[in-house]
Amino acid sequence: MSESTASGTTTGEATARPAVRPTIRMVAELAGVSTATVSYVLSGRGTGGKGPGVKEETTQRVRDAAEQLGYRPNQAARAVRTGKTQTVLLSMTMLRDPWSLEVVEAVSAAARRHDLTPLIMADDDWNVALERNQADAVFIDAVRPEQRDALSRLAGRGAKLVVFDSTVEPDGFDVVRSDDLGGCRELVEHLLDGWDDVACLGPGASRTDRGRAAAFHAALAARGTAAAANRVADIEGTPESAYAGALALLGQADRPRAVYATSDYIAISAVHAAQSLGLEVGRDVAIAGVGNTLAGERLQPPLTSAGPTNVLGAIAELMVDIATDQRAVGHLHDFPWKVWERASTGHAAPLSAQ
């Protein structure tokens, strides 16, 4: 009942909101023009130098009518006609992972800037959903082995895909790839160059066969040494476990001088733990992470981290370009990792840091 009409004048065309969505036809009728003209005006093609110019007065009449009716174009109908949904879709299998959220934020911001709606799908079986929901560009953050051929199938049907995965090759879709292990190795080497007593903190920290911990052990082995038991903290995935593990490492009288954490979020917990022990991070102890996340960059002191060069921005740009047809699909994008040295390992970031 809170239907307040633009208080009671006369013209009989009371603006009482109908339960139905106003269509372009209603706008045309109210403005006394054709639907074509309305379309021109509302899509901005009437005023700009491009397309048929619409008289200023008509333009205004159309605008008023649309406003008065509260007209909003029907996306579905537009999509039928144009094949574009003005939408980018992010399929994120691990939404709990902070990195996923950073991707979401980066792409969302870029998308909105270009009038695209960013949508997320927290679903690890994206193939079913992607069959029906067609977005102008789709980001897929991980591919399980049995899903591999679904990618080319979807691409062949016209879907514009950007796949973040190291196990697939472009085939009608884009692949974004980023070799983390190489970067990890480089980071450990870097730490070993500066401090001879480096510890490893992370899930599976004792594993020498695979994962980010293996990079640690391999680097040690290459220098003819191996990690002592009290230099390895094998923790669970939770922040509290990371905090506790760091306390165990750094609480020893004979504590390590540097800590290699297998992710930025673990490293952040470690920094907090070190600080609670009264240690000054970057001077008393060096701590470095992996992933080069925003959270690490914003930490005090800023966190040294191995990470790719601006994947986030590149992915965002890529998605927008692809969605707006400014770039063809089918490419491979390789983002080399480097060591981002910051104050948590005793060196302030260079001013030129990007």
Add this chain to the structure above:
Amino acid sequence: MSESTASGTTTGEATARPAVRPTIRMVAELAGVSTATVSYVLSGRGTGGKGPGVKEETTQRVRDAAEQLGYRPNQAARAVRTGKTQTVLLSMTMLRDPWSLEVVEAVSAAARRHDLTPLIMADDDWNVALERNQADAVFIDAVRPEQRDALSRLAGRGAKLVVFDSTVEPDGFDVVRSDDLGGCRELVEHLLDGWDDVACLGPGASRTDRGRAAAFHAALAARGTAAAANRVADIEGTPESAYAGALALLGQADRPRAVYATSDYIAISAVHAAQSLGLEVGRDVAIAGVGNTLAGERLQPPLTSAGPTNVLGAIAELMVDIATDQRAVGHLHDFPWKVWERASTGHAAPLSAQ
């Protein structure tokens, strides 16, 4: 061929592929029937008792043709015709919050069961995006004051909204509401009944004017006492801070016997901290949280928590029912909070626990 993006290398040639989506007409042609028949078959209306029955042989021919072409119905076209998008949208302003993810999971599961695609929008200005993107049901997890009237406006235009917020009343849209403060108070009372020395852990734990901590102080005041300084740990929002705060509380020689944490996630950190101190949670110390999250329920020992009665399931069901037009909008759903007593406060969950 190698162009460079923001940073990183791009290689490969774009695969020029026709990428034409098969339409219902192509299927009809290939099967030698009319488009109507294809539609009947593929929407399941041909075989069931309802609608025009299609001969078994024809049905099969259509199925084969669709399969061969890899036909998938065009959602946009279907939406134009039917007004339904087969989609539910979740607008989550705080995707980092674990509770949001639980909502996402609950609704997603229910939606998929009913052949609806769950999509998430990590955007705090949903009004812009909702104007265009019409889903069959939309969940909104928070409403800022200046957004309030946008709700009725959207509802008036036909959007089916479910709003989770305590500050709005239904007006063409559903409101789901859940009074957490009452539940918090009840939980503190419950702790005070069992243990006379209760501490408070959480952000703003010392505030007596508002928030979940206020419930703690109010309950104490009602019993004629007040909290000592070493019974209040005012922490930051991070898990590490919660862990450290719990250590500070429970590490004291004269430690409190019970801890009221203002969220389940803080309580979980506290449980870990207690265990690291060698305390048996539920016997040596009681710990309770707020929110009644899945994570708390799964903890060892299971976490006592104040929380609403199955909001998650109710929201999920609500969304599906509304999306499938089995339920009208405009209702208020109030979910009273209760204390879910579990082993973390010394009492095993009753077998009848829901």
Add this chain to the structure above:
DNA sequence: TTGTAGGCGTTATCAC
């Protein structure tokens, strides 16, 4: 049991 045709709300291609 199947086909024909009209229409959903848009945009694009013409004429005028």
Add this chain to the structure above:
DNA sequence: GTGATAACGCCTACAA
């Protein structure tokens, strides 16, 4: 400059 009108792909009376 503006207006008919034909698509777009799909669904669904209604006719056959």
